[in-house]
Structures are given as C-alpha cells and as structure tokens.
Amino acid sequence: MKIHISTDKTIAKLQEEFSARYPYLKLVFFSKPHKAYKGSHAKFLIADGDKTLGSMEKQPKSGDLYIEANMPTWQLERLFEQEFGLHVQVFRKSGNTWLETSVTDDLTLEEQNVKGKASERHHFEFIDPLDYREQD
Numbered sequence: 564m565k566i567h568i569s570t571d572k573t574i575a576k577l578q579e580e581f582s583a584r585y586p587y588l589k590l591v592f593f594s595k596p597h598k599a600y601k602g603s604h605a606k607f608l609i610a611d612g613d614k615t616l617g618s619m620e621k622q623p624k625s626g627d628l629y630i631e632a633n634m635p636t637w638q639l640e641r642l643f644e645q646e647f648g649l650h651v652q653v654f655r656k657s658g659n660t661w662l663e664t665s666v667t668d669d670l671t672l673e674e675q676n677v678k679g680k681a682s683e684r685h686h687f688e689f690i691d692p693l694d695y696r697e698q699d
Contacts, residue, residue: 564584564629564630564631564632565627565628565629565630566580566581566627566628566630567625567626567627567628568616568624568625568626568627568628568646568647568649569616569617569625570615570616570617570620570623570624570625571615571616571617572615572616573612573613573614573615573616574592574609574611574612574613574614574615574616575612575613577590577616578590578612581630584630585672585675585676586676586679586680587655587656587675587676587677587678587679587680587682588653588654588655588656588672588675588676588679589653589654589655589656589661590651590652590653590654591603591608591651591652591653591654591661591663592608592609592614592619592649592650592651593607593608593609593650593651593652594607594609594619594650595607595650596644596650603650603652603663607650616647616649619648619649620647620648620649621648622648624646624647624648626646626647628642628643628646628647630672631672632671632672632673633671633672633673634671634672635668635669635670635671635672636653636664636667636668636669636670636671636672636675637668637669639651639653639672640652640653640668652664652665653672653675655667655675655676655678655679656679656682656683657678657679657682658682658683
C-alpha cells in the first residue's frame with residue numbers, strides 16, 4: 564500500500580486512507596515522540612482531525628510512504644517519524660474500544676488487523692463478582 568504524505572493533507576484524510584486498508588487499526592497522532600514498546604502520553608494527543616500534516620512537522624516534507632502488511636507495527640511508527648517527522652501510534656480495535664498497540668509492537672500490521680477483527684466476535688458480559696458477605 565502506498566500513502567502519499569503531503570503538507571496540506573489532514574490527519575483525518577490520512578487516517579481514512581490507512582483505515583480503508585486496515586479497518587481494525589487506527590493511526591493516532593501525537594505532538595511528541597515515543598520510545599519503542601512504550602505508549603504515548605494522552606496530553607500529547609492531537610485530536611484535531613482537520614490539522615494538516617505540514618503544520619505538525621518541523622521541516623514539512625511531502626512524499627510517498629510504502630506500507631506492507633508484513634511490516635511490524637513499530638517499523639511503521641518509526642517510518643512516519645524518520646521520513647516525515649510525524650509521531651504516530653497504531654491503535655487496534657478491541658470490541659468497542661481502541662487499544663494502543665505498544666505491547667504488541669512486534670506483530671505485523673496484518674496480524675494486528677486480524678486480532679482486531681477477531682475481537683468483534685467476542686461478547687463480553689459483566690458478571691457480578693461473588694459477594695462473600697452473604698456466606699454462612
């Protein structure tokens with residue numbers, strides 16, 4: 564998959580293009596970098612989907628980013644950082660929640676996407692814990 568990075572492209576547009584190929588994964592942008600296998604702090608989250616990629620880069624640059632299904636998650640995050648100065652984390656869908664994939668950064672994008680899809684089949688029900696106060 565090839566994604567074109569341009570200074571006038573918005574976060575939302577890039578996320579949409581990525582999710583068209585990986586519907587159970589999401590790119591989330593941050594204003595600060597993170598270390599491998601570590602999460603990004605929520606206070607650095609960039610929530611404005613209308614923000615352009617060029618406005619987030621110190622030295623705005625356009626070009627193509629080639630993404631392979633067998634690419635480990637950490638490698639994609641590093642490519643965004645090294646090639647374009649963009650700080651991204653891949654999140655995976657888990658039921659109705661999006662999980663940061665920092666612990667599973669060694670999994671490929673395809674493996675992450677399959678895990679996300681599999682989570683839709685699980686129905687989690689809340690079961691009250693046993694109340695020991697009612698025992699004799």
